[in-house]
Each structure stands twice: as C-alpha cells, then as structure tokens.
Amino acid sequence: MTAFAPIRTAIRSPRGGVSAAVLVLVVACALFAPLIAPYAYDIQNLPGANTEPGAAHWMGTDEFGRDLMSRIIYGARTSLSVAVTAISISVAAGLTLGAMAGYFGGWFDRAVTAVVDLTWSFPEILIALILIAIIGPGLESTMVAISIAYLAQFTRLTRAQIMALKNETYVEATTNLGAGHFHIIFRHLLPNALTPVIVAGMLATGDAIILEATLGFFGLGAQPPTPSWGAMMSSGTAQIFIAPWIIIFPGLAIAITVISINLFGDALIEALDIRNRLRSV
C-alpha cells in the first residue's frame, strides 16, 4: 500500500470526490491568481465604487471600486498561505514537543501537559489577539499567532500517539538494542504517529482560515492593499447596508473552502481508519 492509496479511496467516496474537486479549484485560484483574475487586485477606481454584481464585475466592486472577484481569487492566496503556513509550523512544533513529552515523561511531560491543557482550554481568538498585541501587527505575526494558538492541540495529539506506541514491543526491542533516544523518537515513534496528526492538521487548516477572518474583524492580519478573505469581510461589515456583496462573497468563499476541507478530512479519516487515534482526551 502506497501513501496515496487512502487518498485515492477518499476521493472515490462521493463527498470526498466533490470536496477534493472544490479544494483543487481553490488551490488553483491561489496558485494561478494572476492568470485567472479578470482584473488587478489593487487598482482603485473610486467613481466605480460599490458597483452591484453585473456583467463587468461578476461579484461587484468594493468600496474602492476594485473588482471583488479578482480580490477573492487573490485573497485565496493570502488566506490559504496564512492558514497552511501557520498550521504547518504548529504541526511541526506540536510533533516535536508532544513526542518529547510523551517519550521522556516525568516532570518535563507534566510541565508540558499542564501548559498545553491550559492553553487548549483558552479560546484561540483570545490567544491570537494577545500574541499579536505583543509581537505587533502584520501577516507574519498573524501566522505566528495562529500557529501558537493551535499548538496545544497538536502537542496533545502527538503525545497521546507516542504514549500508545511507547510500550509496544518493537520499541522496547529497539531500546534494548541500545538505540539512542532521538533515534527512537524520530525513526520509530514519530513516523507511526504522523498520520493522525497530519490529518488533524488538515482539519485545523479550516479553523485557521476562520481565525484569520476573525482577526481581520479586529483589523489585524493582511496589510492593505493585499487582499485576504478576512480583511475583505472586515471592511465589508461597514458596507453591509450599501454593498452587502462585499461581505457576502468572501464569507461564502470561506464557508465553501472550510466545508470542503472538513468533508475531505472526514473521507480521509474513514479511508485511513484512524478515527479512534484522533482523540487525545
């Protein structure tokens, strides 16, 4: 069985197939935005501001007269890259921290578990807002804040996987053969713990897209004129009576993307049959 077999199984299921197709489309928008977008995302045309959706602008224009569809297509770039980068950092850090805590145990494990349990219980939005207040605004700090906000989740999950694997016979055998700790963690434990964490990471990417949008509500995240779905919705709240499309379309883009991520994630979980390994509590 290759690594792609479960993905293939997932795509063959009806919801997996549809959601995968949507995700491919969204990623294509992000990658090939300049080729797909009908207009530039940053060219203002103030007299043509707040134009209703129509033939020239399928999704209308925003408060600066910029083509909304082009901004949503370019926005996929920002929103996806923020979410994917943040979650990748978070997964990598969570794997390392969780593996070490689970493997070494003792006071280190207890300390990590205490901190992680506590932060896991705090709303991600509060953690992210406080972190951004400390490190300052901007796209990079938003990514860092989001990645730290989700760190607890992946650390818990990895730790649970490692705890389950630690006592299995092959690990004991390797230990008896005199292998070093890091050899055991990185060569034997982590590879076996990886799949559930990566799938959880994929599901969390959807949450991260929403978190980015919520930070946008507070005016944080992408700096203008760079479009992100969150930033677009934030400026749309003020325009909701005059130009509701400015907030509706980015909201739909988020909803469709996040639902697809969730459905595909579910299909993948079933294909891999790792449902019970995804629980860390």
Add this chain to the structure above:
Amino acid sequence: MRYISKTRLFASSMLVSVSVFGLAIAANAQEATFVVSAQNVGTPSYNPINGTQLNDAITLIFDRMVIQDADQTFHGQLATEWESTADGMSWTFKLREGVTFHDGEPFNAETIVWWIPQFAETENAFMTAAIESVEVIDDLTVRFVMANPDPNLLSNMSSGFMSIPSPKAFDALGDDFGVTAAVGSGPFKLESFTVGQETVLSANEDYAWASDLSKNQGAPHIKTLTFREISEDSTAFLELSTGGVDLLYSVPTDFLPRLEGEPSVQVGTMPGTGLFYIPINTTVEPFTDIKVREATAFAINQKEILDNLYGGVGSVANTFLIDSLLAANVDPTLRISYDPDRSKAVLEEAGWVMSSDGVREKDGTKLQVALWTQNGTEFKRVTEVVQAQLKAVGIGADITVFDSATINDQYRKGTDHQLAVRSYSWANADIIDWFFSGQRLGYPNVSMWNDPTAEEMNLAAMSGSHTWEERVANFTTYHEYVLSQYVFAPIYQPVQIYAYDKEAISVPEAIRGTRLQSQTVVDITVN
C-alpha cells in the same frame, strides 16, 4: 434590500414584544434612548475634573459657567455676566441666583472658590493653569486673579471638563465620584452608570436655570433618558432603523445614503472639530529634503477623498486647523491643495526620477516609504486611497496597521517612522503647539520638527498674547510658518452627523452649540 420597507412594519411589533416582557413603562412615559458616538464607548467616569474622556451625557448631569452656541459665541449658564480688565489679569463673573445641586446644596461664590483649586495636580490642570486665585466679591460674584493672561479662558470654561460638581458630594465620594454616583446641577440626574453599557438619567424636576440658548426654561421634557454604548456602527444603525433607539450621536458618512432612504429617520449635521492629516518625519531620509515633503503634501487629492470616501460630506483640509478657527485664515498661497504637477516637478528637481515600476528612484534608492495607520475602517480606507495617490506621483508606500496604543508606543520608542495617517479632535489653535513644539519631539511631535524660528513664534502665540485678537494674530503667523515647511499633509475635515427617529422624538431644527449638548437636549420632546 427588501427589508427596508418591512422595517417600519415590524418596529411596532418590536415595541409590543418589549412591553410584554416588562421593560417599557406606560406608553405615555417620556422616555428616550440615545447612543453615544462609537469613540466614546467605554468612557470610564463622569468626573469632569480628572476625567480625560467624557461622553455627551456630562453636560446633562452638570452645568458649566458659560456655554457656546453653534457660532462659537459665549452665553451665560451658571454665570450671568463677566468682564475682564484690559491687561487680561483679572476676570469678574456674576453668578446665577437660586441654583441648587441635585443633593440640595446651594451654588454660590464659595462653590467657585472650592472648585478651581480642585484642578491642581490633575490631568486637566492646564485648563485652569493661568488662574492664580479666586476671590469672593459677594455671595454671587467672584474674581479670578490671573498668573498670566489667558485669552482662551472662556473657551476652556465652556468645555465639559469645566462642568461644576457639587462640592459636598465630590469631597464625600473621592475616587468614586463619577464612577458610582455623580452630582451636579444639570437638567438630568444620574440614576445608574454601567461602564461600557449604559447610563440612565432622570429629569431634574427642579431645573429652572437653562441658558438663553434653550427654549424650554424649565425641567427637560424627557423624563428618563438612557445613553447606550454600542461600538459597532452597523449595529447602532440597525437599532435606530428598527426603533430600538431614538438618536445616534454619530453616524459614519457612508451610512448616509441608506439613512436618507429610511422614512422615519432624520439626519442632521454640525461642524466638526476634527482633522485628518499625515505627519511627515522631518528627520528621516528622504523626508529630510523639504522638496520630498512638499511633493508628498501636494500629492494628496483632498477632493477625491472627500467626494468618494465621504460622499461630499464634510470638507477638504488645506491647513492644520479646522476652518472655524480664525487662525485657519492663512495666506492663500500657503494653503496645501492637490497639485500633482507641482508634486512631480519638485521630485524631478530633487533628483528622483521615474522608473519602470512606477516608483521613483535616485542613485539606486527607491522612493519607497512606510505609511502607518491605525485600526478602524475609516483610517484604513483613507490610508488605502492615500497609498494610491502617492503611487500616482511615483512614491511607493507600504501600509502597516497598528492599534492606537501600539502606534503611540512605536513613536515613543523609535524615531525611524516616516508617514502616518492620523487625526485629532480639538477646537483650538493651540493644537499646533501640541503637535509641532520642539519641546515634544518624538511624541506628540511625530514630525520630529525642531526649528528655532518656529519655537520663537510658538512662545509668542502660547504665552505672549494679552488679548484674543493678539492671540489669533500670533497663532496665524505660527501656523503659516508650519505650513511653509511641509511638516505634514492635510487631508479632510469631518462633520458631526447625528440621526434620530423623527416618529419617536422631536429635535429642534437648529442645534444650539458645537455639539448636541444640554442646551439642545432640554428642548427635545418625546412624540
């Protein structure tokens, strides 16, 4: 947008549902709910003496010695007449008879003798700094002995910060004054105050000392007045259009087209006291070159911003002061008004040549600068247009959005900032001193401007003026010099927009005063 027409229909059913749940009193109760402006959400106290942020309810709980009409003339409230000596070193005030505070304490000369020294050592000490002592002439006459002439005295006395509290209650409550209770002599009494949420006022039935600006010389028509605090403008707007509240103290200009479509909503405007501008850091490359500063200032298309972002409501800013101030009347050649050709020409002169990507360069350096702004839709919007306007003359700008506390901290910590979109709200020419005095480099003088000529002019304007006319002349000279050095770029002067439900309440056509304050509120009736 079909819901507009249905709104009215359901407003009445809303009222029914509210009264069913035991909230509304009888239908004929004279009640009203006002929403404070979003920037006043979270006002911590009703203590005029040490409060630094006060909302508009302050003028309803307390009275002031004098108040201003919309034309900025002064009218007596607790003072009936006043005069000053020619050298400005002595002011005499006659006080109104028969005024009592909400706690029954009388108002008289002793009140003023107690009141003025309260400002010492507080955040508002500058208000009374020029007053050396207060003398009692008789029970209803006081004299201010001045340490130095202060042509600004009446203007200070008409501000909400110089509202007069009951001495007895103020001393008894200490730090809790304005927090748990507030006692003044105004047309309304404070019933309850929940910070960030609401303030409930009740009519002061003994009130019989309204100024000549009010038609109603007795107790206010509204018997229970609630001030709600709503930070989202959209939410406040929806409350007004569904009949949930009766009046909004401020409405963003972009809601105007929608409000005018609402049959029951009446919109009014008043001159503003604010100004949007771009301070330019004169100590950082490339802005050490006055030509680059000049080019930046003339690249801003004030009219485009006024017309497209504000729908033509408000006015362009071409100087550092709001138009209603006399010191704003500067030599017309010094006014800063959009001129892209001049902008491009001085950049060429200074050696900045256009490159293929639309951003100028000189000796291999790009004319790419940092443009800071603060959180909030309005700021971000103006900044995005400014960014595009600078680009049009070949200046590239990178925007960073900060929250307002962080931006001030950044100014204090470092001096490498370049441009920012900022605003102030202040109806006095001494704002020039605050933002450009060499004594305040870093913050608030974020232009980092320290010029000996300007410092001399500053001294003359701030403490060398004996009369109002002299003060205006000195400030005009100072203002003109600041303009000629291009240390900032002016953008826009907002107006105050208020809106109310005309089916619920009647507001006098002419607003007496610079804001919607007690002089007008006592005339508002509930329909």
Add this chain to the structure above:
Amino acid sequence: MISFFIKRLLLLIPVFLAVSLVIFMIVHLVPGDPIDNLVQINSSPEQKAALAAKYGLDKPLYQQYAIWLGNALTGDLGDAIVLRRPVADLIAQNLPHSLSLGALALLFSTVVGITAGALAAIYKDSWIDRVTMTLILLGSTVPGFWLGLLLIMLFAVQLGWFPVSGARSWDALVLPVLTIGLGGVALVARVTRVAMMETARKDFVMMLHAKGVPPWRIELRHVLRHALLPVVTILSLRIGWILGGAVTVEFVFARPGLGSLLITSLNQRDYPVVQGALLMLAVAVMLGTLLGDIVQAAMDPRVRERIK
C-alpha cells in the same frame, strides 16, 4: 474519592502559581503604556510620572508581581487604570453576561449536537447521516461575526422578532446564543456520533442485542449513555472557551462580557484588567478540568484507577 479530589486540588497550586506568573509576564510584554490613555492631550511628563507612581507602575516588575499576586489571593485584583474602578467589580459586572450567554449556547450546542450526532450514528452511512452532518458543519465553517450579522439582518431587521443588540431583556440573548451555539454544534455532534458508533461495537451491546432488547432501547439507554463520557470531557475542558470565546459576538451584539472586556482593556493597555480577567479565566479552566475529571471518575471507575 475524597482523597482523589484533595490530591487533584493540591496539584492545582503549583499550576496556579506558574499560570499567574505567565499571565503577569505576558501582559507586561505588550508594548504600550496605560498612562497614555489616561492623560489629557496637554499633560506634562511630571503628571504622567505621578500617575505611574500612583498605580505602582514605577516599581520593579518582580515587586509588581508579588504585590499583585498577594492581593489577588485575598480577592483584590487591584484597580483598573483606565476604567478607574476595582477590577473585581468589572469582572463581577461582566461575568453574569458571559455565563448566561456561554451556558445557554453550550446547552444549545449540546442538545442539538447530541441529538444530531445520535441520529447520524443510528442511521450511519444513510442519507440522514450525511445530510445532518453536512448541515451541522455549516454553522462552524463561517466566522461568528458574519453569522451574527446575518442573523441580525434576518431575525431582527427583516422579521423583527428579537432586538438588534444589547443585554436588557432575555429575548436579546436569543440571537447571540444561536450564533455561538451553531458554531459549537458540529464539535458535539461529531464526538457523539463517533463515540456511539464505537460503543455499538462493544461486547455488552452485542450481548443486549442477543438478549432481544429492542434496538431503540439499546441505543438510547445504553449506547448513548456511554457515548456521553467523551462529550462531557470535551465540554469540561472548553470552559475557558465558553467564558471568553464570545468576543466577536459581544462586539457585534453590543453585549457586555469577559471577552470584550479583556480585548478592550488590552487595546487600552489597562494591565490590571487584562491580568485579572485572564487569571479569572485560568482559574475557571482549572476548576473546569477538575470538575471534568471528577465527573469522569464518577462515571467510570477505571479513570479513578488510572489517576491514582
């Protein structure tokens, strides 16, 4: 059981100390100065220094921490600098609003989530399962402020059923509760569905089937009851989320609450309020976790064994 409880309670002491230190440090890492929000546009550096001294902001950090912690243990969280009243009062004023909103939203999520999850599990892989789970996903895949605004437009403006905003009557709670509740349904439904599917495979369930107990009775009486354990655990661990997670919804609906108090104070650098609110949330989280453990232990003796 008692000794288990006391042991867990004692364990919280070092955690509390560590957490209070972390909170204090984090708050003081935030750049910005609360005094700026306190002074007039024209005040002098001396006035600011005097204010800093008044609030103890001129002392070394470790002293500030010791004073703060000492007072906090006696229930005194200090005075808000910008908001000018005791932090404890501010929390007391906002907590009931957070609690009522959080508890009702939680109730909504739990009832709807468990029902939907159970339905989906019983009709596993049928169209009922797929439609229910997809519909439920909708609520959790859009930002709360967006959902809130849409609900206001529909139910307050269009239909006029509920007030637009505020916290002055019980009907003002409906839309915020829906906004937050809909967001939480998916989590509860998923956990319930999976837990029920797993329990259904257990030996004792097989045995009940063999004994001829009606299937609906098995599902409701036995499977669902067992499946509730993970749901309770998840919920008890999310108590901080319930109390502080409503921040955007509080802004949109102009409601008071701990989340918006914390963020507003953070923006004004009102340190004592931020510290106090965070500490309160942390204590709630610790107690919530403890409560979750106890409930778990009461429901399942094996958990008790393991923790010993």
